[in-house]
Amino acid sequence: MKQQKKAPPKAATAPVAPQPFKKSVAREYFESIVIAVILALFIRTFVVQAFKIPTGSMENNLLIGDHLLVNKFVFGPSAGAVERALLPERPIRRGDIIVFKYPEDRERDFIKRVIGLPGETLEVKNKKVYINGTPIVEPYVHFLEPPQNASAYAEVTSFDKRERYGPVTIPDGQYFMMGDNRDNSQDSRYWGLLSREDVKGRAVMIYWSYESETEDYQQTGIGAMAKDLFTVVTHFFTRTRWSRMFNLIH
Numbered sequence: 001m002k003q004q005k006k007a008p009p010k011a012a013t014a015p016v017a018p019q020p021f022k023k024s025v026a027r028e029y030f031e032s033i034v035i036a037v038i039l040a041l042f043i044r045t046f047v048v049q050a051f052k053i054p055t056g057s058m059e060n061n062l063l064i065g066d067h068l069l070v071n072k073f074v075f076g077p078s079a080g081a082v083e084r085a086l087l088p089e090r091p092i093r094r095g096d097i098i099v100f101k102y103p104e105d106r107e108r109d110f111i112k113r114v115i116g117l118p119g120e121t122l123e124v125k126n127k128k129v130y131i132n133g134t135p136i137v138e139p140y141v142h143f144l145e146p147p148q149n150a151s152a153y154a155e156v157t158s159f160d161k162r163e164r165y166g167p168v169t170i171p172d173g174q175y176f177m178m179g180d181n182r183d184n185s186q187d188s189r190y191w192g193l194l195s196r197e198d199v200k201g202r203a204v205m206i207y208w209s210y211e212s213e214t215e216d217y218q219q220t221g222i223g224a225m226a227k228d229l230f231t232v233v234t235h236f237f238t239r240t241r242w243s244r245m246f247n248l249i250h
Contacts, residue, residue, distance in 0.1 A: 048069055048070065048071060048072060048073075048201075049069075049070045049072055049099075049200070049201060050067060050068070050069060050070070050207075051067070051068045051069075051070050051099050051109065051111065051203065052065070052066065052067045052068070052217075053065065053066040053067075053068070053111065054214060054217035055214055056181055056184055056214065057111075057112070057179035057180075057181050057184055057185035057186065057187070058097070058111060058112070058113075058179055058180045058181060058185075059142055059180065059181045059184075060142050060180070060181075061097075061140050061142075061180050061249075061250075062097070062111070062180070062203075062206075062249070063209065063241070063244070064212050064213060064214055064217075065209055065210040065211055065212030065216075065241075066206050066208075066209045066244065067206065067207055067208040067209065067210070068099075068111075068203045068204075068205065068206055068207070068249065069203075069204055069205045069207055070099045070200065070201040070202065070203050070204070071201050071202045071203075071204045072200060072201035073089065073201070074089055074090060074201065074202050075089060075090075075091075075092060075098075075199055075201065075202065092114055092117070092175065092196075092199065093114065093117075094114055094115060094116075094117055094136075095113065095114060095250075096113070096114045096202055097111060097112070097113050097114075097202065097203045097249055098111070098112070098113075098114060098177075098199055098200070098201065098202050098203065099111050099200045099201055099202075099203060100112075100177075100194055100198045100199045100200055101198040101200065102191075103191055103192065103194065103195070103198065104191050106198070109200065110177075110186075111203060112177035112178060112179050112185070112187050112188075112194075113140070113177065113178055113179070113180060114175050114176075114177060115129060115136075115176050115177065115178045115188075116131065116168075116170045116175060116176025116188075117170065117175065117176075118170050118171065118172045118173060118174060118175070119169075119170065119172065120132055120169070120170050121133070121166075121167050121168070121169045121170075122165075122166055122167065122168055122169075122170065122176050123165065123166035123167035123168070124161070124162075124163070124164055124165035124166060124189070125164055126147040126148065126163060126164070127143060127147040127162060127163055127182060128147070129178075130167075140180050140250075141180055141182055142180055142181045142182065143182055143183055144181070144183035144184060145183055147163065148160075148163055161189040161190065162182060162183055162189075165189050170193060171193070173195060173196045173197075174193040174194060174195055174196065175188075175193065175194045175196070175199075176188045176193060176194075177194050203249045204248065204249055205246060205247065205248055205249060206244050206245060206246065206247045206249065207245065207246065208240070208245055209240065209241035209244035209245060210232065210236075210239055210240055210241070211239040211240075211241060212239075216228065
């Protein structure tokens, strides 16, 4: 019987290396956009927010058309020592200019200066602010009209909150807010005290200032937005207040 010849062994083949995964250009752009949006939302929610001045209530320190950066973390609670060191916080102080939810319409943001702190008694007499019976120094204040005659009769009968207000004792967790333009400011004299939970952050810097009027911010809709954009583009260099840009807010 003839023996069958064995087939020669097959040569060993080298393993095929897996092909590296390569993202498409569209996917790379999409992921970059998603990450950028997440970072922007995080920064806007927890760290810094842009805000623009629509009225003259803070003149002459903040003008209509000033665009601000608001530090939203400085008054926020921190979890531990490391977080406090990296992102320092501090309590609200008298004189801080802060952005907050308007108590009568929480969808709107207001900006005013902190004047009265928790536990203090505040009173306005002849447009002068007294804290616990002592007048305070306010170099930032602007008046459209001088105080009325400071007679005892005028103090008793005057119902103008610009001239006389209080006295009022401020409870814990609340603040008395006033605009620097005392004769043209819708503030705590009219809508009451500000709750700590409505504070959004402290205004720290003017990053751009564009000469505007209050009416420019009262119009709404796509047509108004297009008109505003066209106006800014065509008058950017002539109406920008260059000297106010990057000024710190005090």
